[in-house]
Amino acid sequence: MTATHLFQAEQLVAGYDHKTVIHGIDLVIPSNKISVIIGANGCGKSTLLKTLARLIKPISGQVTVDGKPISKIPPKKLARIIGMLPQSPIVPEGISVADLVGRGRFPHQSMFSGWSKKDYEAVAEAMEIMNITEFANHDIDELSGGQRQRVWIAMALAQQTDILFLDEPTTFLDITYQVEILDLLTDLNRKHGTTIMMVLHDINLSARYADHIFAMHEGKLVAEGTPSEVITSTMVKDIFGLNCTVIQDPLCGSPMVVPRGRHHAIR
Amino acid sequence: MRNDTIAFIMSGRRQRRRRWVLVTCSLALLAVLLCCAMLLLGNTIYPVKEIVRALFGEQVKGVSFAVNTIRLPRMLAGLFSGMAFGMAGIVFQTMLRNPLANPNIIGITSGSSAAAVFCITILHSTNAVVSVASVVAGLITVLIMYLLSRGRSFSIGRLILIGIGMQAMLDAVVSYLILISAQQDIPTALRWLTGSLNGSQMKELPPLLITVIVLAPILIALSKHLSLLELGEQSASSLGLNTDKTRIVLIVSAVAMVAIATATTGPIAFVSFLAGPIATRLVGAGHSNVVPAGLVGANLVLGADLIGQFLFEVRYPVGIITGLLGAPYLIFLLIQMNRKGEL
Amino acid sequence: MNNFSDISEQKLISSVPKNFKRVLFVCLALLVLCAIASLVLGSRVVRLQELLDGLFHPDAESYGANIVRKRVARTVFALCCGAALGVSGSLMQSVTRNPIADPSILGVNTGASVFVVSGIAFLNISAAHQYIWLALIGAAITAVFVFGIGSMGRGGATPIKLVLAGAATSAALSSVVSAILIPRSYVMDQFRFWQVGSVGSGSWSVVLTLAPFLVIGVVTAILTAPALNALALGDDVATGMGVRTGVLRLISALAGVILCGAVTALAGPIGFIGLLATHVMRLVLGPDLRVVIPMSALSGAIILTISDILGRLLGSPGELEVGVVTAFVGAPLLIFLAIRSKVRSL
Numbered sequence: 003m004t005a006t007h008l009f010q011a012e013q014l015v016a017g018y019d020h021k022t023v024i025h026g027i028d029l030v031i032p033s034n035k036i037s038v039i040i041g042a043n044g045c046g047k048s049t050l051l052k053t054l055a056r057l058i059k060p061i062s063g064q065v066t067v068d069g070k071p072i073s074k075i076p077p078k079k080l081a082r083i084i085g086m087l088p089q090s091p092i093v094p095e096g097i098s099v100a101d102l103v104g105r106g107r108f109p110h111q112s113m114f115s116g117w118s119k120k121d122y123e124a125v126a127e128a129m130e131i132m133n134i135t136e137f138a139n140h141d142i143d144e145l146s147g148g149q150r151q152r153v154w155i156a157m158a159l160a161q162q163t164d165i166l167f168l169d170e171p172t173t174f175l176d177i178t179y180q181v182e183i184l185d186l187l188t189d190l191n192r193k194h195g196t197t198i199m200m201v202l203h204d205i206n207l208s209a210r211y212a213d214h215i216f217a218m219h220e221g222k223l224v225a226e227g228t229p230s231e232v233i234t235s236t237m238v239k240d241i242f243g244l245n246c247t248v249i250q251d252p253l254c255g256s257p258m259v260v261p262r263g264r265h266h267a268i269r
Numbered sequence: 270m271r272n273d274t275i276a277f278i279m280s281g282r283r284q285r286r287r288r289w290v291l292v293t294c295s296l297a298l299l300a301v302l303l304c305c306a307m308l309l310l311g312n313t314i315y316p317v318k319e320i321v322r323a324l325f326g327e328q329v330k331g332v333s334f335a336v337n338t339i340r341l342p343r344m345l346a347g348l349f350s351g352m353a354f355g356m357a358g359i360v361f362q363t364m365l366r367n368p369l370a371n372p373n374i375i376g377i378t379s380g381s382s383a384a385a386v387f388c389i390t391i392l393h394s395t396n397a398v399v400s401v402a403s404v405v406a407g408l409i410t411v412l413i414m415y416l417l418s419r420g421r422s423f424s425i426g427r428l429i430l431i432g433i434g435m436q437a438m439l440d441a442v443v444s445y446l447i448l449i450s451a452q453q454d455i456p457t458a459l460r461w462l463t464g465s466l467n468g469s470q471m472k473e474l475p476p477l478l479i480t481v482i483v484l485a486p487i488l489i490a491l492s493k494h495l496s497l498l499e500l501g502e503q504s505a506s507s508l509g510l511n512t513d514k515t516r517i518v519l520i521v522s523a524v525a526m527v528a529i530a531t532a533t534t535g536p537i538a539f540v541s542f543l544a545g546p547i548a549t550r551l552v553g554a555g556h557s558n559v560v561p562a563g564l565v566g567a568n569l570v571l572g573a574d575l576i577g578q579f580l581f582e583v584r585y586p587v588g589i590i591t592g593l594l595g596a597p598y599l600i601f602l603l604i605q606m607n608r609k610g611e612l
Numbered sequence: 613m614n615n616f617s618d619i620s621e622q623k624l625i626s627s628v629p630k631n632f633k634r635v636l637f638v639c640l641a642l643l644v645l646c647a648i649a650s651l652v653l654g655s656r657v658v659r660l661q662e663l664l665d666g667l668f669h670p671d672a673e674s675y676g677a678n679i680v681r682k683r684v685a686r687t688v689f690a691l692c693c694g695a696a697l698g699v700s701g702s703l704m705q706s707v708t709r710n711p712i713a714d715p716s717i718l719g720v721n722t723g724a725s726v727f728v729v730s731g732i733a734f735l736n737i738s739a740a741h742q743y744i745w746l747a748l749i750g751a752a753i754t755a756v757f758v759f760g761i762g763s764m765g766r767g768g769a770t771p772i773k774l775v776l777a778g779a780a781t782s783a784a785l786s787s788v789v790s791a792i793l794i795p796r797s798y799v800m801d802q803f804r805f806w807q808v809g810s811v812g813s814g815s816w817s818v819v820l821t822l823a824p825f826l827v828i829g830v831v832t833a834i835l836t837a838p839a840l841n842a843l844a845l846g847d848d849v850a851t852g853m854g855v856r857t858g859v860l861r862l863i864s865a866l867a868g869v870i871l872c873g874a875v876t877a878l879a880g881p882i883g884f885i886g887l888l889a890t891h892v893m894r895l896v897l898g899p900d901l902r903v904v905i906p907m908s909a910l911s912g913a914i915i916l917t918i919s920d921i922l923g924r925l926l927g928s929p930g931e932l933e934v935g936v937v938t939a940f941v942g943a944p945l946l947i948f949l950a951i952r953s954k955v956r957s958l
Contacts, residue, residue: 057503081509088503092366094496096554098285100278108497109509113490117282126274135274139281141554161508369776417951426772430712430950433779434943437716437883441939445932463790538783583795589787596784600761603776607764 005164006033007083009054009197013063016053022061023049025221031165034195036188038208041218042242047201048089048169050218054199055086055167081109085163089170091154093142099153100138103128106160128159131190148179152186159190166190168200172207180204184211205242209233209256217241233257285553289561292552296564300348303571307344310579311335338471346469346534347570347587349481351544353530355566356488356559357523358541359548363499363558364519367425368602371542372407372527375432378536379439380410381528386446386461399532400476407528410435411520463588464537466574473533480529484522485563491519492557538588539595540569546602569594629897639910643691646917650687651680654924654931689814689822690920690934691913693879694889696826696871698912699833701886702893702905703868706840707861708759711891712771712949714942715751715872716883719782723754724876726785729792744821747877751869754781759865811879811920811934818878829871830909836864837901844899882935884942885912885919891945915941 009031017023023046031037031054039047052058054065056072064071072080085106094102106128107121117125129135132152137145142153151171158166171187172180188211190196202208208215209229217225217232219241225232235248238259251258308320315332323333324341358371372378384406388394394402414435418428443461460467488495494515497505506512527541544566548558551565570587573594577585629635651666652658658666658676666680697715704713715721727750731737737746758781762774839860842850847857875882889912893904916934919941923932 052503055507057506077506077511078509081507084507086503086507088501088507091504092499092501094366094499094554096549098281098553098555100281101285101555105497105500106508108493111493113493122275122278123271126271126278129278130271130274135277138274138278139284157504167507374779417947426770427950430772430775431947433717433775434946434950437939437946438943441936441943445936448933448936449927449930463787538787585791585794589790589794592783592787593791596780596787599780600777600784603773603780604761604764607761607773 006195007164007197008033008068009066009084009165011054011063011065014050014053014060014065015062016049016058016060018049018058023221024053024060026063027221027223029216029223029226031197031199032214033197034191035213036191036198036211037200037214037216038212039199039201039216039218040205040208040241045218045241046221047218051086051167051169051199051201055084056080057086057088078109081161081163083163084165084167085158085161086167087154087158087169087171089173093150095143097142098138099134099140099142099145100125100129102142102153103156103160106157109161124160124162125156128156131159132156132186148175148182151175151179151183155183155186163196165197165199168198170201170203173203180207187211205233205238205259206251209258210251210254229256233259285556289552289556293561293564296551296561296568300564300567300571303568303575304344304348306575307347307571308336308340310575311340342469342471342474343466343574344571345474346477347466347574348567349474349477350530350534350537351540351567351570352485352563353477353481353526353566354537354540354570355544355548356485356563357527357530358543358566359545359558359562360488360495360519360523361541362545363495364516365425365428366499366501368542368546369429369606370425371545372523373536373539373542374436375414375428376435376439377407377410377414377524377527378531378541379436379443381407381531382461382536383439383442383446385532386443390446396473396476400480400529403532404525404528407524407531408521410439411524460535460586462535463586463592464531464535465586465588466534466570467584467586469534477529477533480525484526487518487522488526488559489557491515492559495519495559496555496557534570535588537570538592539599540566540591543569543591543595543598546598628903629900632897632903635896635907636910639907639914642914643910643917646914646921647687647691650690650917650921651683653921654679654683685816685819686811686814686920687917688816689819689879690811690917692819692822692826693811693875693882694885694913694916695909696822696829696875696912697882697885697916698889698908698910699830699886699905700868700871700875701888701912702890702901702908703833703836703840703864703871704886705890706843706901707865707868708762708774709844709846710771710774712775712887712946714884714887715868715876716881717775717778717887717946718755718758719778719780719785720751720755720758720869720872721876721881721883722782722785722789723750723757724748724873725881726750726788726792728877729789733792733796744825744874744877748870748873751873751876752866754785755865755869757781811882811916812931813879822874822878825870825874829867829874830906832863832867833871833905834902836860836867837905840864840901840905841899844901880933880935882916882938884938884945885916888912888915888938888942888945891949 011027011029014024014027015022027050039050041047049058053060056065059073064073066072067075067083103125104117104121107117107124110121126135129138132155134149134152134156137149142150145153155168155171172183175183184207187198191198212229215226215229215232216223217237224241225237233248235246238244238246238248245262247260247262248257249260309317313335315335319329319332320336323329323336361371362368381403385399385403388399388402414428414431417431447461494510497508497510498512498515502512544562545558548561548565552558552561569591573590574587577587577590651663656679658680662674662676663680665674666677667684701714704715704718705711724747727746728743731743731746737743758774758777762777839855842853842855843857843860850857872886889908890904892911893907897903897907916938919937920934923934923937926932
């Protein structure tokens with residue numbers, strides 16, 4: 003089981019050059035749970051995630067781990083606590099899958115060291131979890147989009163962090179692969195207790211897989227809680243501007259959004 | 270199960286490692302052979318024994334002069350400038366994730382070259398001043414390129430276009446300087462327009478040798494960091510890399526290498542562009558390819574110089590041979606990239 | 613040819629820009645000023661009397677008058693070269709639908725160089741009218757080659773692909789040029805000054821050699837301008853308007869190559885004039901090629917003449933070849949265009 007951390011943001015204001023995107027957010031990421039940030043395009047979901055993962059420096063406010071601001075923690079040490087999978091990672095040409103996953107071991111290695119036994123174990127474990135061992139010695143170019151995404155997640159797993167951030171890990175994937183990736187992440191959370199925080203586009207998949215949901219609207223946190231607490235027709239109308247009916251997912255009872263267009267009167 | 274996986278990963282890595290070691294050693298061996306050839310071949314072919322004696326400081330009539338004043342400096346200039354071009358080239362190519370983004374094409378070489386020509390032909394500066402000026406000019410070129418290409422969002426295409434524009438201007442400066450300087454002789458012109466090892470002198474070499482000996486280990490030590498930068502800004506920093514600091518160290522070291530090499534031998538065409546892709550093709554991607562790229566660079570320069578000196582009736586400077594070899598490869602690469610839709 | 617001019621009837625772009633007359637007047641005034649300046653200025657500045665003597669009194673014998681007579685031919689040559697390069701640039705930009713096309717950037721100049729050098733070296737050619745044909749062939753082959761590589765793959769010929777293809781081809785060809793030159797110092801001497809680009813060799817016979825090419829090129833350009841306007845909207849739209857895009861491209865590109873090839877043969881590779889001339893006119897007059905093409909002849913002539921004067925003044929007592937000056941003025945424009953353009957259009 004991974005360690006439990008108190009990860010929180012206080013009065014977080016962040017953005018790019020001259021544009022503030024996040025306007026004062028306070029939150030605590032629930033430990034050992036899967037949390038999902040939802041919201042309309044451009045509401046600052048990605049920016050929030052990047053700021054939490056210290057890829058963007060906040061304009062004001064701070065992000066702390068166990069009470070310590072992340073800007074004060076040495077980058078390598080921090081990289082052993084939090085990992086991040088960016089939205090569109092760059093694929094280097096011709097590199098083998100095992101070597102790529104192995105790059106996730108950087109924060110655990112010194113400058114000249116080769117792979118230690120621990121490194122091999124971490125890489126093997128990550129690849130087993132993501133079910134990609136058979137591709138270990140293939141070139142990354144040979145894999146399909148869904149397989150590549152699993153490789154990227156495996157790289158983040160090899161980093162062996164207690165907290166994992168993922169920025170839309172399912173975009174560009176077919177629905178089958180979306181479900182597969184989310185299942186694998188759930189396995190990871192249930193087996194190892196890894197805290198997962200991700201941005202997802204699909205509100206229904208979010209409702210099904212999340213333990214905890216953060217709803218954002220125009221750079222602010224407008225609601226948080228379990229899916230059934232947060233996802234209501236009023237909330238969906240407020241943050242997405244969409245008229246809908248929320249029903250119970252027939253499979254697992256989580257809330258499910260059924261959009262209502264102008265042409266479909268309520269029966 | 271876990272142990273099987275580990276064994277599987279290990280065997281793959283070991284195989285790739287073996288290839289790396291094998292190729293790198295062969296490249297090193299080839300470089301040594303080419304160096305020997307550089308010492309051995311010339312207008313007169315002296316017996317090996319006499320060459321060795323001359324190298325160790327004994328005065329051997331005729332041999333000492335030919336070997337110690339002509340062939341040895343030429344060989345050292347080729348070896349070290351080749352390594353410098355090759356290593357710096359792959360650093361830029363990896364960092365910017367594009368084989369086209371090398372000091373040659375984005376204008377750094379032209380900047381250093383213009384500064385060196387200015388110092389030599391107009392100011393008649395000493396070697397030390399020339400070296401410093403060319404490094405400073407190279408860094409300024411990079412800085413200008415960076416400031417200009419930053420814009421709304423970074424794009425490699427924009428960087429390359431700006432580089433080509435800068436190059437056009439700087440090359441115009443070089444042409445002008447050569448034209449107005451008293452040294453309108455053809456060897457000088459060729460050296461600064463295409464790069465040449467002709468007339469390399471022992472006293473010009475120390476800056477190049479020192480730079481390569483000091484900076485090469487830094488680039489090698491940072492190759493793990495470089496391989497993270499290749500994954501992109503976000504992945505690299507979430508793996509705990511201080512990307513800004515790493516990038517500055519890498520850029521300054523690589524620019525210094527290219528600049529000093531350019532100030533010594535002139536901008537030998539395409540070596541910094543060719544070395545990286547050739548090395549990667551030979552040893553495979555995903556390793557630290559800085560060392561193989563340096564060796565490929567050295568072999569290219571030495572090999573091309575030998576070809577230029579001895580294969581034809583006339584002696585061609587090394588830059589023309591590398592240009593004739595490199596340009597078709599560049600065109601080939603462009604066709605390939607266009608087909609794949611990478612540009 | 614009539615097929616093309618039909619398009620203008622369809623009023624693709626509304627009538628002549630409002631400021632056209634003003635711009636035309638300013639350009640003509642500038643042209644006259646430049647011409648006079650080109651006669652007067654140089655390593656020796658002539659006096660008014662000498663200028664008048666040189667121009668109007670063929671019998672007047674003074675050193676200054678003789679200089680003026682020499683400068684007349686040079687100035688006319690510079691004006692013609694500038695006009696040809698300006699039109700050539702706007703044609704290439706229209707044909708490739710690409711804002712940074714220019715004979716020098718596309719490597720066409722170097723292509724012409726290779727053929728000229730081979731002519732000097734292997735065929736013992738030394739007369740201008742002989743290597744003009746070689747230059748034309750070289751320019752045409754290179755243009756086809758560069759455009760062929762640049763337009764492969766997705767998105768057709770984007771600026772970045774074309775520029776890189778041009779730069780690579782240029783680099784390859786200049787190595788060939790050097791390889792031919794090095795063993796032949798006599799060719800080198802003849803070639804070295806040609807290579808930087810200069811209108812200093814201008815004489816009446818050179819102007820006469822250039823004239824037919826200039827006329828053919830410019831007339832073709834003006835005739836195809838309305839159809840090129842349609843092409844600017846995309847191949848599909850142009851086809852829909854009844855333009856045979858393939859034929860149009862071929863004819864316009866040929867005209868562009870004739871213009872720049874002839875200039876390159878006679879004056880050496882002079883870069884960036886086409887880029888500068890066309891963009892200045894586009895900026896002032898808008899995108900209508902029926903106006904931009906003839907006007908870029910004027911602006912090209914002005915820019916080249918100014919560059920030539922600058923080169924004479926800066927390089928005094930010798931002179932700085934005009935090719936060096938234009939690279940200095942033109943490259944910043946290329947950089948500016950690269951900065952301004954959106955990433956996607958690269």
